[in-house]
Structure formats: structure tokens, C-alpha cells
Amino acid sequence: MNSLGSIRRSFAPWADPAAKPYISFDGVTKRFGDFTAVNDLSLTIFEREFFALLGASGCGKSTLLRMLAGFEEPSAGRILLDGQDLAGIPPYRRPVNMMFQSYALFPHMTVEQNIAFGLKQDGMPKAQIAERVASMLKLVKLEQFARRKPHQLSGGQRQRVALARSVAKRPKVLLLDEPLGALDKKLREETQFELMDLQQQLGLTFVVVTHDQEEAMTMADRIAIMDKGEVRQVATPAEVYEAPNSRFVADFVGSVNLFEGTVSGNGGNILTIAASDGFEINVENAGAAADGANVWFAIRPEKVRVSSRAPEGSGANVTEGEIWDIAYLGDMTIYHVRLPSGRVVKASQVNAARVIEDALTWHDKAWISFAPDSGVVLTA
Amino acid sequence: MAEVADDTRAQGAAADRREENGLLQTLTSRLVIIIPYVWLLVFFLAPFIIVFKISVSQPTIAMPPYTPTLDPAEGIGGLIEAFGQFSFENYVWLTQDALYINAYLSSVVIAAVSTLLALLVGYPIAYGMARAPASVRPLLLMLVILPFWTSFLIRVYAWIGILKPEGLLNQFLFSLGVIDTPLIILNTNTAIFIGIVYSYLPFMVLPLYATLEKMDFSLIEAAQDLGCTPSGAFWKITVPLSLPGVVAGSMLVFIPAVGEFVIPDLLGGSRTLMIGKTLWNEFFSNRDWPVSSAVAVILLLILVVPIMFFQRAQARAQEEGR
Amino acid sequence: MNASWSRFNIASIVLGFAFLYLPIVLLVIYSFNESRLVTVWAGFSTRWYSQLLQNQGLMDAAWVTARVAFISASVATVLGTLAAIALTRHTRFRGRVLFTGMVFAPLVMPEVITGLSLLLLFVAIGFERGFMTVTLAHITFSMCFVAVVVQSRLLTFDRSLEEAAMDLGAPPVKTFFQVTLPVIAPAVVSGWMLAFTLSLDDLVIASFTSGPGATTLPMKIYSQVRLGVTPEINAICTILIGVVAVGVIAASLVNKRREVQRLRDEQAAQRG
Numbered sequence: 001m002n003s004l005g006s007i008r009r010s011f012a013p014w015a016d017p018a019a020k021p022y023i024s025f026d027g028v029t030k031r032f033g034d035f036t037a038v039n040d041l042s043l044t045i046f047e048r049e050f051f052a053l054l055g056a057s058g059c060g061k062s063t064l065l066r067m068l069a070g071f072e073e074p075s076a077g078r079i080l081l082d083g084q085d086l087a088g089i090p091p092y093r094r095p096v097n098m099m100f101q102s103y104a105l106f107p108h109m110t111v112e113q114n115i116a117f118g119l120k121q122d123g124m125p126k127a128q129i130a131e132r133v134a135s136m137l138k139l140v141k142l143e144q145f146a147r148r149k150p151h152q153l154s155g156g157q158r159q160r161v162a163l164a165r166s167v168a169k170r171p172k173v174l175l176l177d178e179p180l181g182a183l184d185k186k187l188r189e190e191t192q193f194e195l196m197d198l199q200q201q202l203g204l205t206f207v208v209v210t211h212d213q214e215e216a217m218t219m220a221d222r223i224a225i226m227d228k229g230e231v232r233q234v235a236t237p238a239e240v241y242e243a244p245n246s247r248f249v250a251d252f253v254g255s256v257n258l259f260e261g262t263v264s265g266n267g268g269n270i271l272t273i274a275a276s277d278g279f280e281i282n283v284e285n286a287g288a289a290a291d292g293a294n295v296w297f298a299i300r301p302e303k304v305r306v307s308s309r310a311p312e313g314s315g316a317n318v319t320e321g322e323i324w325d326i327a328y329l330g331d332m333t334i335y336h337v338r339l340p341s342g343r344v345v346k347a348s349q350v351n352a353a354r355v356i357e358d359a360l361t362w363h364d365k366a367w368i369s370f371a372p373d374s375g376v377v378l379t380a
Numbered sequence: 381m382a383e384v385a386d387d388t389r390a391q392g393a394a395a396d397r398r399e400e401n402g403l404l405q406t407l408t409s410r411l412v413i414i415i416p417y418v419w420l421l422v423f424f425l426a427p428f429i430i431v432f433k434i435s436v437s438q439p440t441i442a443m444p445p446y447t448p449t450l451d452p453a454e455g456i457g458g459l460i461e462a463f464g465q466f467s468f469e470n471y472v473w474l475t476q477d478a479l480y481i482n483a484y485l486s487s488v489v490i491a492a493v494s495t496l497l498a499l500l501v502g503y504p505i506a507y508g509m510a511r512a513p514a515s516v517r518p519l520l521l522m523l524v525i526l527p528f529w530t531s532f533l534i535r536v537y538a539w540i541g542i543l544k545p546e547g548l549l550n551q552f553l554f555s556l557g558v559i560d561t562p563l564i565i566l567n568t569n570t571a572i573f574i575g576i577v578y579s580y581l582p583f584m585v586l587p588l589y590a591t592l593e594k595m596d597f598s599l600i601e602a603a604q605d606l607g608c609t610p611s612g613a614f615w616k617i618t619v620p621l622s623l624p625g626v627v628a629g630s631m632l633v634f635i636p637a638v639g640e641f642v643i644p645d646l647l648g649g650s651r652t653l654m655i656g657k658t659l660w661n662e663f664f665s666n667r668d669w670p671v672s673s674a675v676a677v678i679l680l681l682i683l684v685v686p687i688m689f690f691q692r693a694q695a696r697a698q699e700e701g702r
Numbered sequence: 703m704n705a706s707w708s709r710f711n712i713a714s715i716v717l718g719f720a721f722l723y724l725p726i727v728l729l730v731i732y733s734f735n736e737s738r739l740v741t742v743w744a745g746f747s748t749r750w751y752s753q754l755l756q757n758q759g760l761m762d763a764a765w766v767t768a769r770v771a772f773i774s775a776s777v778a779t780v781l782g783t784l785a786a787i788a789l790t791r792h793t794r795f796r797g798r799v800l801f802t803g804m805v806f807a808p809l810v811m812p813e814v815i816t817g818l819s820l821l822l823l824f825v826a827i828g829f830e831r832g833f834m835t836v837t838l839a840h841i842t843f844s845m846c847f848v849a850v851v852v853q854s855r856l857l858t859f860d861r862s863l864e865e866a867a868m869d870l871g872a873p874p875v876k877t878f879f880q881v882t883l884p885v886i887a888p889a890v891v892s893g894w895m896l897a898f899t900l901s902l903d904d905l906v907i908a909s910f911t912s913g914p915g916a917t918t919l920p921m922k923i924y925s926q927v928r929l930g931v932t933p934e935i936n937a938i939c940t941i942l943i944g945v946v947a948v949g950v951i952a953a954s955l956v957n958k959r960r961e962v963q964r965l966r967d968e969q970a971a972q973r974g
Contacts, residue, residue: 118870427819504714639812
């Protein structure tokens with residue numbers, strides 16, 4: 001499973017026990033009245049990491065970011081940045097900057113003035129400010145828009161001004177609150193890569209809050225999946241997708257089929273599960289589980305094969321059903337196969353050929369099958 | 381061990397920082413509240429307490445023309461003695477003289493009738509504005525607000541020239557041949573109604589317009605699509621949805637109208653009774669400060685319920701706006 | 703939308719505006735009447751205006767009124783803005799209910815009560831009545847109007863602008879003066895204008911709280927109006943209406959121009 005982490009790049013300080021964390025949340029709790037937004041949360045982020053906080057709205061991810069920025073104080077616990085306890089330091093004295101979801105560009109100032117705002121607060125000499133602003137404008141390719149006011153810019157340009165403004169002070173950490181949320185889909189995809197390049201170029205630590213899993217998967221080195229004020233899993237995008245640690249994470253990221261069952265055999269590196277849907281599942285490298293334990297087998301739709309004839313081989317990992325629904329998406333087709341137990345299994349197939357012979361259609365009898373190493377066993 | 385010590389020191393420093401920032405910030409943010417608060421306590425609330433105090437005092441021919449005057453120099457003894465002299469005689473006097481009771485009653489009635497009339501006049505205007513093309517709405521809005529910026533006194537005064545027996549209205553009607561004897565409007569309640577409706581119309585139209593403009597007019601289409609007649613849709617959809625505006629507008633007209641002075645004084649003539657005018661005369665002509673204070677206290681009591689109602693609505697609107 | 707602007711809607715607007723404006727228009731027209739009999743037209747003349755300029759009492763009153771209005775509007779704008787911030791930004795503090803009550807109550811409080819109570823306060827603390835007392839009284843009731851105007855702007859204010867300023871290193875007070883105030887400036891300005899005209903127009907509160915030597919224009923006009931309609935009063939009223947109308951129309955034209963420019967810019971920006 002370690003191999004999953006290295007799919008992206010060799011940058012992996014979290015796997016190195018000697019690496020010193022750059023940001024650490026240490027038992028942080030935040031309550032608003034009766035409501036607990038963040039509950040006893042501990043988390044470490046490393047220098048130069050692109051870290052994503054992913055979760056549905058109200059999961060506490062924005063509160064976590066705002067505590068790092070200094071807009072909220074934790075009710076309990078500590079936040080350390082580069083070894084320094086941030087408690088009591090107001091936002092205007094923290095070495096972190098934030099890019100706001102709404103961009104929060106000052107409407108009465110030009111692009112230049114917006115970018116220079118933070119530098120002026122530091123009392124930087126004028127010539128140096130001008131130089132820094134110019135280089136920032138160049139960085140985000142807005143040189144000819146320097147004298148414009150925010151309302152004279154398009155959405156994408158505003159986003160880049162906000163970005164330039166928040167990195168102009170060379171903060172230790174850049175916080176991004178839904179940085180691409182206000183852009184349309186096409187622009188969003190382009191900007192994702194721009195952000196990644198920028199992070200590499202500047203060598204900054206990025207902490208991004210998003211509810212868009214695709215965005216998090218594309219950009220982040222690691223993702224923290226959050227729910228109800230708690231972190232459910234922190235891992236690389238590949239690990240989160242291929243080796244989720246719970247049904248919640250498996251279900252939250254991407255699409256998944258879950259089969260409930262009890263462990264019936266445990267030989268070698270093969271775990272056998274008697275699924276409640278009436279067939280047997282063999283899983284390779286599933287880890288240890290006691291006989292008779294209640295477990296779930298999670299498998300992604302693209303790893304489930306659908307065929308009109310019974311596949312050859314052993315009786316495990318195969319079951320019969322009926323085509324219940326078909327969604328043709330162009331690049332792929334998603335089949336909903338209804339098992340006799342009533343469960344509907346999703347299976348997606350890439351349309352590699354233009355014409356598919358022997359195509360399955362509604363109410364056809366169909367077999368689903370999968371390889372023993374294509375899914376994971378979950379106990380939670 | 382050293383690490384632990386470091387840790388505690390760091391925590392101590394953090395706590396210090398918190399204190400320092402906290403103090404500065406608390407001070408500035410407190411001042412934002414304290415300055416206007418103290419101002420209003422001194423110039424708005426304290427005067428009411430004084431009004432109440434004087435309303436239980438006795439008139440004398442002196443300056444100030446009431447007794448006891450609270451003199452802090454006389455100490456606690458003097459204060460207690462002063463309290464001994466307080467009496468509710470002025471209030472008893474108010475209940476015994478039919479003049480005051482009638483003035484209160486007719487003020488409330490005149491204000492209520494005027495509010496109703498203002499609603500009837502204002503609603504179609506507000507509705508028409510809300511349904512106007514979006515491009516002309518700001519202009520219409522400005523045209524409604526503009527008279528509000530011009531002097532109240534002037535606007536009331538303008539009606540004298542129109543309503544008096546040889547005034548412009550009668551001249552106009554004569555020339556049309558509608559009447560042959562002049563209509564007597566000035567110095568009657570009708571003139572007061574006209575004056576109040578005219579002066580307070582923007583206060584009625586603006587909140588009505590605000591609620592009607594926010595309303596989604598496809599609701600009416602939906603109601604008609606579901607089989608409602610246009611007038612049915614108006615009564616079942618538009619009116620209930622604009623109710624907050626109706627309440628706000630009515631309060632904004634009714635409350636000040638009850639205590640109105642300029643309109644009854646200039647348009648109402650000598651026979652009209654309104655409490656604002658009574659208070660004014662009691663104060664400026666009779667120089668009876670204790671009685672006029674008592675009149676003010678009772679007027680305030682009459683208005684306390686609608687004022688609280690109005691404030692509750694304001695607070696709710698504010699919560700929704702948040 | 704156009705189709706639903708029925709004839710009835712248009713008629714009610716036209717009649718409504720006629721009702722609102724006809725009296726003022728007539729007053730203005732008859733201020734140019736040659737005859738002393740205000741309601742009989744006897745030809746165009748500006749003689750009443752030239753007579754005004756020779757009326758020293760009226761001129762003095764106008765000067766007093768202008769000073770009172772300027773000072774009270776300025777102080778009321780500061781206090782009202784503070785009150786608006788307190789109302790929108792500090793959702794809980796001790797005595798908030800009382801505070802909210804004191805801000806909103808003067809909006810509907812009958813003027814006779816406000817005037818009487820302030821007068822009695824000034825007498826009780828031995829404050830001599832005059833220019834100062836009128837000014838203090840006007841500050842008190844107009845600051846509440848300013849508070850309401852500014853508060854409604856603050857409610858729609860994007861708080862993240864302030865957070866961004868602080869995030870970039872500006873302490874709270876600096877943030878207020880560099881970001882918040884410039885953004886809400888139009889509301890503060892219209893609050894000032896409102897306070898100014900309220901003070902300019904007020905008769906009742908000024909009558910109670912002013913003393914000898916501090917007669918305001920509305921008090922002067924009122925004392926003459928009681929004697930009947932005269933073309934001279936029509937003339938002074940016309941001037942007052944003119945001053946206020948020019949001010950308000952100019953302000954809203956500037957606003958409108960800015961708005962149109964902003965919209966055009968935005969459309970241009972979207973086109974790229």
C-alpha cells in the first residue's frame with residue numbers, strides 16, 4: 001500500500017519520521033455556543049506541502065482555516081506554526097495570508113493598490129513596494145490591468161488579483177478558501193494547474209479549503225477528509241481513493257459499491273467474505289480480520305466488469321443480476337445491475353470502441369465480476 | 381524537562397499577547413458602543429425621566445415654573461423632602477377635565493383614520509412602482525423621497541392656499557361649475573386628514589414598495605395558473621406577502637400622527653382637538669410645565685405599545701437582513 | 703414585466719405623484735405672483751424675492767439655521783455611524799435591547815415629546831437655552847436617522863473585506879479607516895444630508911429648545927404663517943425647496959452616473 005503514495009511525486013515528508021511538521025493542530029476544538037464546529041482535532045502539515053481540507057459545507061474546514069488565519073480563536077487546543085504558538089496573535093500579525101472565497105478585493109482601490117495594501121502595512125519602502133507589485137502583476141499576467149478597479153475585471157482576473165495580493169507579502173503559509181469556487185468549469189480546470197505551478201515556483205505552503213473533490217485530488221499533495229468537525233482520513237489523493245479507511249471516506253470520494261458481509265475464511269493473504277447478497281468475495285492483501293467479523297467490501301464502479309455471459313473461473317467474486325439502468329456518458333457507460341437481493345451495483349465501462357457489439361440493454365441478464373485485488377475491506 | 385519549561389514560557393507569552401491585544405481591541409470596540417450609548421442615555425432617556433419627575437410636581441410662578449426643583453446641594457434630606465412633595469394631582473386633573481380625554485381620543489381616531497387613508501392611497505402607488513420596468517424604478521423611488529426632503533412646514537403651509545374658502549381648489553371647482561358655494565375644508569378634520577396623508581405618504585409608500593419589490597411576481601402567475609382569478613391572487617398572495625410593509629408603513633404614519641402639532645395647528649383651526657396641540661398650548665400659552673409633562677407622559681403611554689410593535693418589526697427585519 | 707405594468711398601475715402612479723407635487727408646484731408658482739392676494743394671479747414678478755433680502759430678521763434666522771444644521775449634521779453623522787457599527791457588529795453586549803430601543807424610538811417619537819423632554823433636561827441642568835441647545839437637540843434626533851441609513855448599508859457589507867485587510871496586516875482601527883469607511887462612504891454622506899435637512903426643516907423641537915437670539919428659519923416662517931398666507935413666505939419656501947431639491951437631485955445624479963459607469967465597466971470586463 002506504500003506504493004500508492006509515490007504515484008504523484010517523490011515529495012513525501014509525512015512518510016519521513018524525522019521530518020518536522022510546519023503547521024500542527026494539537027487537540028483543537030472550536031465551539032460556537034452549543035455548536036461544536038471543530039472537535040478535538042489534531043493534524044500536521046509540512047513545509048512546501050499543498051494540503052487540502054475537503055468536506056461538505058458545515059464540516060468545520062473553513063473554521064479550521066479561519067483559526068489558522070486568526071479570525072477565530074480555538075476554544076481548546078493549540079495551533080503551532082513553525083514552532084510558534086499562534087494563540088493570541090491577531091490576524092494582522094500572523095505570517096499567513098488568505099485568499100478569500102469572495103476574493104474580498106477592495107472596491108475603492110486599483111489592482112495595484114490592492115496588491116500593495118499588505119506591503120504598505122509592513123512599512124516597506126515605496127520603491128520596493130513598486131518593484132514587488134510589478135513582479136506580482138507579471139506573475140499573474142495582469143500587467144496591463146494595474147490601474148483598473150476590481151469591478152472593471154472579469155471573474156478570472158479578479159481571482160488572480162486576489163491571489164497576487166495574498167502572496168505579495170511572501171507569507172509562510174497561503175490559505176485558500178474555495179479558491180476556484182466562483183469560476184466556471186472550464187476556467188476552473190485551467191486555474192487548478194496555474195495554482196499548482198505557482199506553488200512550486202514560490203515554494204510556499206498552501207492550505208486550501210474546498211468542497212470539490214476533483215479540485216482537491218488534482219492539486220493537493222495530501223487531503224484531509226473532514227466530517228462533523230473531525231478529520232476522517234489524511235492521505236494522498238491516490239490513497240484516499242484506492243485505500244479509504246472507512247465507508248464514509250469511500251462513499252465521500254468518488255462513487256463506490258459497498259457489500260456487507262461476514263469474514264468466513266482467512267487463508268494466506270486471501271480473506272474470504274460471505275456477502276449478505278448471497279455470493280462469496282475473495283480479497284487479496286486485505287489485512288487481518290477475525291473470522292465471523294462484520295465487514296464491508298468497497299469497490300469502485302470502474303473495477304467492476306459487466307458481461308452478458310458468466311465469466312470463467314472460480315465461483316468467488318462473481319454474481320448474477322439484471323440490467324436495471326444504463327447511463328451513456330459518451331466516454332463511458334454506467335450500468336446499474338440489480339442483484340436478486342435488491343441491491344443495485346454500479347459498474348462503469350470505458351467506451352474504447354465506437355461500436356460495441358453484443359451491447360447490453362435494459363432487463364438483460366448480466367454477470368458482474370471483479371478481481372481479488374480491486375477492492376478494500378472496511379471495518380468502520 | 382527543558383522542553384516542558386519552554387512550552388510553559390511560550391504559553392505564558394501567548395497569554396500576554398492575548399491580553400495586550402485584547403485590551404486595545406476591547407477599548408476601541410467598547411468606545412464604539414459607549415459613545416453613542418452615553419449620548420442617548422443623557423439626551424434621550426434622561427429627559428424622559430425628568431419629564432416624569434416634573435409631571436408629578438406642582439406649578440409655581442417662578443423659573444423653572446415648578447416645584448420641587450431637585451437641588452443636589454440640599455443633600456439626601458432635601459431629596460426625601462422633595463419626594464414628599466410629589467403628587468399625581470396633575471394626572472387626576474387630566475382625567476377630570478374632559479378636554480384632555482377628548483383630545484387623546486380624537487388624536488388616536490384622527491391618526492387611525494389618516495393611517496387607513498394613507499394606506500389606501502399609498503398601496504396602489506407602491507404596487508405600481510414595484511411593477512414598473514426596472515429601469516424607471518429608481519427614478520420613481522427618488523420622486524417619492526424628494527418631497528420628504530423638503531420642509532414639512534412648507535408642505536403643510538402649501539395646503540392652506542389650496543384649501544381655504546377663496547383658495548385654489550374652490551376657484552378651480554367654481555370655474556368648472558361643479559359648485560356654487562365654496563367648500564369649507566380648511567379648519568376642519570378633513571383638512572387634517574389631507575395634511576397627514578400628504579405629509580406622511582412617503583413613509584407609507586417606501587416600506588410597502590420595499591416588500592412589494594422583493595416579491596416574486598411569478599407567484600401571481602403561479603396562483604392564476606392554479607385557477608385563481610386576478611383579484612383572488614391579489615388578496616391571497618400579494619396582500620399577505622406585503623403585510624410586513626403594511627405594518628411598518630402604518631406604524632410610521634400612525635405613531636407620529638398621534639402627537640402631530642403642525643398639521644392640526646395650521647390646517648385644523650381652533651376647534652380641532654389634538655393632543656400635540658394641547659401640549660403645545662399648555663406649555664407655551666399657559667406655561668404650565670407640570671401639566672404639559674403629564675400630558676406627554678400619557679401620550680407616551682398610549683404610544684408605547686405601537687412603538688414596541690414597530691421596534692420588534694424593525695429588529696426582525698434586521699435579523700433577516702443579516 | 704412591461705406587459706404587467708397595466709394602465710391601472712400607471713394611473714395610480716400619475717395620480718399619486720400629482721398629489722405629492724401639485725401643492726409644491728402651486729406654491730412655487732404663486733411666489734412669482736405680482737399681487738399680494740396670493741390666490742389671485744396678477745402677473746409675473748420677483749418683487750417678493752427682493753423684499754426677502756431686505757428682511758434682516760429672516761436673513762439672521764437663515765444664518766442660524768444653516769449653522770445649526772451644519773454642526774448638528776456633522777456630529778450626528780459621527781455618532782450615528784458609531785451607533786450603526788455598534789448595532790451591526792456587536793450582536794451581544796449588556797443593554798443592547800435598551801440601546802436598540804433608544805436608536806429606533808426617536809424615528810417615530812412625536813416631536814412635541816422629544817422637544818419638551820429635551821427642554822426640561824436643559825432647564826434641569828441649568829443649561830442656558832440658545833444656539834447650543836438647539837444643536838444638541840438636533841444631533842440627538844438626527845443621529846438616529848443616520849444610524850438607520852448607515853446600518854442598512856453595513857448589513858450588506860461584505861465582512862471578508864475587513865478580514866482581508868486585517869489578514870494583510872492592518873490593525874482594526876486602520877482597517878476601519880482604510881477599508882470600511884471608504885466603502886460605506888456613500889451611505890455616510892446620505893446620512894449627513896438627511897441629518898442636515900432634518901435640522902433645516904425642524905420646527906417643533908427647535909421651538910422648545912431654542913432661546914432668545916437663536917430663532918431658526920422654520921420658527922420664523924411659522925410665526926408668519928400663523929398670520930396667513932403671504933407671497934413673501936411663498937418666496938422663502940421656494941428658495942428652501944430649491945436649495946434642497948438641487949442638493950438632492952445633484953447627489954442622486956452623481957450616484958446614478960457612478961452606477962451607470964460601474965455597470966458599463968462590468969459589462970466591458972466580462973466581454974474581456
